[in-house]
Structures are given as C-alpha cells and as structure tokens.
Amino acid sequence: MTSTIKTAAMLAIGDELLSGRTKDKNIGHLADLLTVAGIDLKEVRIVADEEDAIVEALNALRSKYTYVFTSGGIGPTHDDITADAVSKAFGVPCLHDPDAMKLLGDMYAGRGLEFTEARQRMARMPEGSRHIPNPVSTAPGFIIGNVHVMAGVPQVFQAMMAHVIETLPAGQRVLSRSIACPFGEGDIGTALGTIQKAHPETSIGSYPHFDGQRFSTELIVRAREQAIVDAAAADVEAMIAALRSEKDAAAKRDLGTGEVA
Amino acid sequence: MTSTIKTAAMLAIGDELLSGRTKDKNIGHLADLLTVAGIDLKEVRIVADEEDAIVEALNALRSKYTYVFTSGGIGPTHDDITADAVSKAFGVPCLHDPDAMKLLGDMYAGRGLEFTEARQRMARMPEGSRHIPNPVSTAPGFIIGNVHVMAGVPQVFQAMMAHVIETLPAGQRVLSRSIACPFGEGDIGTALGTIQKAHPETSIGSYPHFDGQRFSTELIVRAREQAIVDAAAADVEAMIAALRSEKDAAAKRDLGTGEVA
The missing domain is CATH 3.30.1370.10 (K Homology domain, type 1)
Known part of the structure; x- marks a missing residue:
C-alpha cells in the first residue's frame, strides 16, 4: 500500500510573504488540490527572494518528497531570481529557452509591445526543463526533475496547477x-x-x-x-x-x- | 548597524494546515507584527503533527534565527504533541508545570468543570519554560530559549503575540x-x-x-x-x-x- 503513497512539499518564494504585504493564497489552494488527488502535502516553507535561501530549501525538499511545487519569483524584474536559484540547485545552466522565447516573442508582437530584455527574462529556465503552460499571461512555468516552478500571482498559480495536477498520477486518496x-x-x-x-x-x-x-x-x-x-x-x-x-x-x-x- | 538586526522564523504546526482544512491566518499576522517591530521574518515552515518533523524543523530554525515563533499543537488532545516535541528538541523533560496546573485547576474549579487528564495536558511544557499568558482561554503558551510556543487558534495566537511582541527589544525597523x-x-x-x-x-x-x-x-x-x-x-x-x-x-x-x- 505504501508504494502508492505520494508526498509533496511546497516552497513559496517572496519577500512580500514575509513582510506581511501579501497574505499567501497559494498554500491553501495547493493543499486542497493535493488532498483531492491523494498526494500528501507534508511540508511547506516560505523563504525570501535570496538565492542561498531558495537553493538550500529546494535541495532539502526535493530530496525528501515525491514532488515539490514552488510559487513566486519567475517574473521579469531583478528580484525574480527563482529560475537562477533552481538552476543552481540542480547544477545546470539557466538559459533563455528557445520555445519560451518564441511563445513570448509572438505574444508581445501580436500585442504590438516591445519584447524587452526584462520580458525576455521570463523565458529563462534551467537547461532541460519542460514548460508548464500559462493560459493567463503566457510566460510559462517549468518542470525540472520532481520540481514544479510556478508564478506567485494567485490567478496564474491556479491556472498552472490546474494543468499540473492532471499530469500527476493520483495517489491512494486518504x-x-x-x-x-x-x-x-x-x-x-x-x-x-x-x-x-x-x-x-x-x-x-x-x-x-x-x-x-x-x-x-x-x-x-x-x-x-x-x-x-x-x-x-x-x-x-x-x-x-x-x-x-x-x-x-x-x-x-x-x-x-x-x-x- | 547589523548588530541591531533581529531575525525570526515561524513554525506553524498542524495536519489541518497541510490538508487544506484550515487556511492559516497566523503567518500573515505574525509577519505584520514583526515588520512593525523591526524584526526580519526570514523563513516560515509548516509541518504536520509529527514529532520528528517538528523536532527537525525547530532545531534547524532556532539555531539560525534570533527568534522562533510556533503556532499549534498545544491543546488537550492526543494530536497536540508540540510540548513533547519542543522538549525533545531541547533535550529536557516535558513536565506538568506547577504554576500552569494551579492556573488551569483554579479556572476549571471556578467554572464547575472537572480538571480532566486531557485538560491537565495543557499544563505540560519543557522544564525551565516561562509562561506566555493566554487571556482568551487561560492555558498558557511558553518560552524556552529563543522559542515562543503559542496556540494555533487565531484569537489565542493573536492574544499571545500581543503580549510577546511587547517583551522583545525592537530591532532597527526597515x-x-x-x-x-x-x-x-x-x-x-x-x-x-x-x-x-x-x-x-x-x-x-x-x-x-x-x-x-x-x-x-x-x-x-x-x-x-x-x-x-x-x-x-x-x-x-x-x-x-x-x-x-x-x-x-x-x-x-x-x-x-x-x-x-
């Protein structure tokens, strides 16, 4: 029976969650989804937008649980360092993904907006990642190993998780x-x-x-x-x-x- | 300047936070209070009511930050194991505290209620702890070392933190x-x-x-x-x-x- 038990952890990333500016809404949403899917959420950590803190927490969690889900830090600004930190945790380069560049480039072209250097940051991900589609605002999340990296904005996090949860083999539900x-x-x-x-x-x-x-x-x-x-x-x-x-x-x-x- | 910077971590304890049954309200409250007090909340962890998980997380956090604040698991039922786990983390016995026994015994006597074995569990704490007063429902939280152990029910957590925050030397506010x-x-x-x-x-x-x-x-x-x-x-x-x-x-x-x- 234990062979079908899947475990999970969440890593919520963002100074704003620790300053009180933003009250997290993603943890409870993920907990609800995983419970229905029969996956045991065993641990949650919230850390700041600091590379060492993200790397340390991610490596601790991904070695311990079947799945890790992260939220936050994948936008276009200087404080969005999740892609770099995840790459460092896995020991792979963080690159502009060609498919993500095309997806974003086409979207901004269609909207008549410049595909700025900042916007191109959103195409960066660890080498070897697969995309998590983002039906809300295009910029994809990504999956590397057992780690699912998603946006922190609740509408986007929820849209990404709606896709991810369908791809996970259901555990034996509690x-x-x-x-x-x-x-x-x-x-x-x-x-x-x-x-x-x-x-x-x-x-x-x-x-x-x-x-x-x-x-x-x-x-x-x-x-x-x-x-x-x-x-x-x-x-x-x-x-x-x-x-x-x-x-x-x-x-x-x-x-x-x-x-x- | 760095000498005045105080850091903190929160450890929220409870299966219900990880199953989605309860959406945590204490993290955001603590974050707000600490920001006003000039104390940097650097990390939050949520773990289940499992002794090993609590001990491991608590020892990691208390060695790393100036203060640790915990919520949850100090009630009278079998799944309230925070006092035991904190005692184990500090390597001290978990005892029925005489002052807490008197406080609770008097309260229940005044209400004409039996001071049951379960209720007496709420007087247990690591040897050498100091009380955190509980103006809502009497059963005290406790402080050992740099760890502040409080209830998970938001009204009680907030009442306990209102006391605790006054006792902490303010940091240099951000x-x-x-x-x-x-x-x-x-x-x-x-x-x-x-x-x-x-x-x-x-x-x-x-x-x-x-x-x-x-x-x-x-x-x-x-x-x-x-x-x-x-x-x-x-x-x-x-x-x-x-x-x-x-x-x-x-x-x-x-x-x-x-x-x-």
Missing part, C-alpha cells in the same frame, strides 16, 4: 469523515486518545473552534480504507453521545429535576 | 515606501534593475497585480535609513514618469495627432 463535536477538547481529550490508540491505522485530528465565548471541536477521522474510517468514526460518535447523556443528566441534577420524567 | 506603478513588470523590469544596482543599500521589491485583464505593479523600496529610501524612491518615480511620457507620445503617434497641440 479518506476522511468529519464529525462535529459540541464539546471542547478538554472534555473529550482523554476518551479521544483512547479511541486513537484502539484504531492505530487511522489518524484522528481534533480541531478546536472558539466562537468568542466557548470552544467546540471538529473531529476528522482519516485512513486509506473506508472500513477503517467507519469503525473509528462509530467510536467517536458513541463517545460524543455518551458525553451528551452525561452532561444532560448533570444539568438535570443541577436543576433539581433529576427525578422527574 | 523603512519602506510603496509606489503604485500603472505598468506591468515587463515594461519596467530593465530600468528597475538598473535602479536597484545604483542603490545597493536598498531592497526594491516589485509585486505584480493582475486584475483579470492587465498587469500593474506595486514597487516597494526598503532600507534602514530614510535618506536611502528617499533617493531610490525618487529614481523609481522618475522612471515611471518617463515611461508615462513615452507611452503618451506613442499613443498620440498611433492616433495621428502627434503634431497638433
């Missing part, structure tokens, strides 16, 4: 069941831990929500086989029902009505 | 000027690269925005001294003005009105 629990984690924690131990092939997540007054919890049971999810979910639901009965009984006692029907 | 540029990066990239080279003490960021039809750009000039920001910003503004004149002249020529007043 199945999940979400169970709303009206009680806080402090009420359920011990019993839930016991259920987790009794169902070691599941991963049971507990996600507190605070509405400004009190906590409730969303419980998510995950496993790769339906029967395993179902068995653990049944125990979780029984635990919530038992706790509800117990709390109702306590409330009646507090009201002095414990003995009436 | 000053910035934002300049709206109506042109895309392809139009300005080469000239902007020249300006960046002429002002090596600044960092000039170029942030494309796509409105569905065309790109515009926000340019941000950053430096630690006002005069340095001002000089580079003046050059950026002159570049935009020159490009605007050029485009206006070209538009007039296209309309065949270039010769009339």
